């Protein structure tokens with residue numbers, strides 16, 4: 001039986017492909033390479049280059065892949081700032097892709113899907129840590145598009161036999177343990193890869209966006225989740241659905257927050273580099289603190305975080321220093 005990985009050439013998707021293969025699953029990938037990398041997918045994985053919104057292309061994929069037991073869906077545009085400037089583009093890709101995928105699942109009788117949602121569906125949360133009971137109120141089109149996708153999955157699961165798990169990631173970071181694949185976004189905006197680009201000498205300095213937040217050292221606090229832990233949650237979620245588990249949503253983080261300055265200090269320790277930094281103005285739209293309460297994933301999926309921030313940065317450093325120009 002096959003797991004079809006949509007967006008398998010991207011940062012998170014490529015790690016899912018690798019770990020599924022390691023655990024003995026048969027894997028096929030769909031990706032239009034808009035932000036993904038062909039080289040991030042092993043040659044022995046069946047690769048379909050095309051757009052998940054393209055119905056006739058997707059029908060060909062589902063017709064060729066006769067034994068799909070489940071989908072993992074990672075395709076999306078996912079930059080908060082860009083979504084504020086191009087909302088229609090975000091709804092088209094993220095919601096549009098979801099429509100076609102749900103139609104394909106119904107047409108080809110594929111029962112299970114695990115997909116990427118995000119802490120961005122919570123907006124500026126009124127409580128911390130953030131549990132599944134915390135109200136979702138996105139403050140940007142990216143988060144809104146993911147919340148719509150969650151709702152579409154819900155209604156489709158009510159009307160058909162499909163079941164789904166929505167995994168709301170907090171801040172994903174890290175790379176594979178062997179340093180073979182990792183984060184290679186064209187326009188990098190994430191804290192850890194930018195810090196490591198400074199460590200590599202590719203940037204002169206890291207600007208920390210604001211030190212007047214309501215946090216212990218004044219810089220924003222985030223909850224970093226290691227890639228390996230994240231993909232383990234996807235595999236556990238798929239197995240849970242296959243075993244008859246009901247559709248559900250889970251918040252995925254380490255349940256521990258680190259300030260931006262703590263992340264910088266940890267990176268200095270791991271890389272043994274000075275990493276020049278400067279304090280800058282706030283970046284619009286950044287909440288003070290985002291920390292997950294992942295108790296529910298522990299109880300229902302038996303999922304527990306194993307890797308800490310130092311491990312995350314060690315693996316990321318291994319990848320970035322070994323591939324300074326990406327793939």
Ligand SMILES: NC(=O)c1ccc[n+]([C@@H]2O[C@H](COP(=O)([O-])OP(=O)(O)OC[C@H]3O[C@@H](n4cnc5c(N)ncnc54)[C@H](O)[C@@H]3O)[C@@H](O)[C@H]2O)c1
Pocket residue numbers: 006007008009010011012013030031032033034035036037050051052053073074075076077078093097116117118119168169170171172173
């Ligand atoms: N990276 C994070 O910190 C983070 C946090 C929360 C949620 N997420 C979600 O996780 C998922 C993966 O994120 P990522 O960081 O790996 O992003 P990414 O851009 O590296 O991966 C997305 C992949 O999907 C492909 N894709 C996009 N639109 C497509 C389409 N219409 N048809 C076919 N392929 C398409 C891209 O080419 C790429 O390979 C996204 O859905 C994102 O919203 C990521």
Ligand SMILES: O=c1ccn([C@@H]2O[C@H](COP(=O)(O)OP(=O)(O)O[C@H]3O[C@H](CO)[C@H](O)[C@H](O)[C@H]3O)[C@@H](O)[C@H]2O)c(=O)[nH]1
Pocket residue numbers: 078080118119120169170171172189190191192194206207208209210220221222260283286290
């Ligand atoms: O050059 C930089 C880049 C980032 N930051 C700060 O570092 C923190 C983390 O920022 P990232 O851009 O790395 O990540 P975000 O928290 O903004 O967002 C990420 O995590 C979110 C959930 O927590 C969503 O899932 C979102 O999709 C994903 O990109 C923020 O305080 C940001 O202001 C800096 O100080 N300097």
